[in-house]
Amino acid sequence: MRTDDLIDALAADAGPAPGLAPRRRLGVTLVGGGLVALLMVLTWLRMRPDLSEAMRGGMFWTKAVYTGLLGLGGYLAIERLGRPAGSGRRGWMLAGAALGLFILAGTIQMMTSPSILVALHLMRGHSWHVCSVNILALGIPMLALGLWAVRGMAPTRPAQAGFAMGLFAGGAAATIYGLHCPENTFTFVALWYSLGVLLVAALGGLLGRWALRW
Amino acid sequence: MDIEIRLKALMLRGLDGDAAAYRECLAVLGVRLRAYFARRMSGAPGDVEDLVQETLLAVHLKRSTWDASQSFTAWAHAVARYKLIDHWRRRKVRQTLPIEDHIEFLAAEEPEPSVGLELDRALASLPDRQRILVSDVKLTGLSLAEAGARAGISEGAAKVALHRALKALAERMRRAD
Numbered sequence: 001m002r003t004d005d006l007i008d009a010l011a012a013d014a015g016p017a018p019g020l021a022p023r024r025r026l027g028v029t030l031v032g033g034g035l036v037a038l039l040m041v042l043t044w045l046r047m048r049p050d051l052s053e054a055m056r057g058g059m060f061w062t063k064a065v066y067t068g069l070l071g072l073g074g075y076l077a078i079e080r081l082g083r084p085a086g087s088g089r090r091g092w093m094l095a096g097a098a099l100g101l102f103i104l105a106g107t108i109q110m111m112t113s114p115s116i117l118v119a120l121h122l123m124r125g126h127s128w129h130v131c132s133v134n135i136l137a138l139g140i141p142m143l144a145l146g147l148w149a150v151r152g153m154a155p156t157r158p159a160q161a162g163f164a165m166g167l168f169a170g171g172a173a174a175t176i177y178g179l180h181c182p183e184n185t186f187t188f189v190a191l192w193y194s195l196g197v198l199l200v201a202a203l204g205g206l207l208g209r210w211a212l213r214w
Numbered sequence: 215m216d217i218e219i220r221l222k223a224l225m226l227r228g229l230d231g232d233a234a235a236y237r238e239c240l241a242v243l244g245v246r247l248r249a250y251f252a253r254r255m256s257g258a259p260g261d262v263e264d265l266v267q268e269t270l271l272a273v274h275l276k277r278s279t280w281d282a283s284q285s286f287t288a289w290a291h292a293v294a295r296y297k298l299i300d301h302w303r304r305r306k307v308r309q310t311l312p313i314e315d316h317i318e319f320l321a322a323e324e325p326e327p328s329v330g331l332e333l334d335r336a337l338a339s340l341p342d343r344q345r346i347l348v349s350d351v352k353l354t355g356l357s358l359a360e361a362g363a364r365a366g367i368s369e370g371a372a373k374v375a376l377h378r379a380l381k382a383l384a385e386r387m388r389r390a391d
Contacts, residue, residue, distance in 0.1 A: 001330070003263060011237035017275075021278050022279055
């Protein structure tokens with residue numbers, strides 16, 4: 001088949017591309033993945049019993065803003081990295097700044113604690129052994145949905161794009177996890193929430209290498 | 215950079231459904247792609263044509279990822295570059311592509327088109343209905359409505375079927391080696 005013939009066939013299919021535009025696809029991913037994570041919290045992990053009380057406090061929202069910013073960074077990165085030659089710089093900088101700030105706050109909180117035992121408790125909280133894994137579990141459905149969405153785009157750096165999608169999914173999952181998890185110290189959140197989000201991102205990067213080729 | 219202005223205008227009209235403008239856009243792009251690949255793959259004209267065709271298919275199928283506020287040639291260059299690196303990866307060729315400006319992508323030399331084989335192979339493996347639709351549209355110059363009528367389907371259904379056929383073609387070409 002000559003290239004001119006191919007061009008004729010392509011021209012016959014002129015017009016806007018069918019299906020959802022990139023931003024729409026990511027929006028659908030957030031709504032779908034967020035709902036699944038919420039359902040998992042409602043039926044499996046359960047809401048924290050003191051939720052309405054906690055929502056009046058500052059730390060509940062500080063946590064939500066932190067993980068929300070990680071997710072927003074992931075979104076901004078994948079919105080660009082899903083396109084040929086796109087760069088995730090803006091998203092990386094936002095997520096990196098949020099992470100850096102929280103690690104700083106967590107470290108200060110730990111260093112200024114009165115004793116080594118208190119510092120250890122800050123690090124471990126009541127749920128250090130399940131926190132990151134729970135966030136990973138909540139993030140996987142949205143990551144799967146997201147990888148499918150990004151397959152319909154055209155990432156030229158598949159591993160980075162997968163990582164960005166994972167950051168988006170992990171940030172959203174960690175935010176919803178806050179409805180269940182009563183931990184409320186900077187140290188704990190900087191350590192285990194961040195680790196959970198980064199696990200989802202790393203899984204995304206790993207899967208992206210082969211799932212996002214086109 | 216009037217080529218960017220010209221290609222962008224044609225592409226925008228193509229996205230609006232103007233088939234003639236879209237054909238012209240792809241034809242101009244095809245010439246540039248051939249020169250781009252030929253400069254980087256010495257002595258494999260068949261491979262060059264395969265890549266031109268694979269890239270044109272990708273440009274078509276991935277057009278929703280072009281942000282119209284950005285340069286069209288930069289976007290198309292990135293698609294071509296990705297397809298070339300992917301081609302080398304599949305053939306296990308160790309080769310690096312220096313970072314280059316997309317201005318150079320528009321260099322004006324025009325090598326002769328040659329015949330690619332992958333597309334025919336991919337086309338032959340499509341289901342009959344899809345294959346006949348693609349050949350009716352490209353060879354006989356039938357409009358989509360006429361080709362659809364010959365296949366006994368409406369124009370809308372023909373459009374969907376053609377789109378699916380092109381997607382299947384791209385997937386098969388990508389997995390060819």
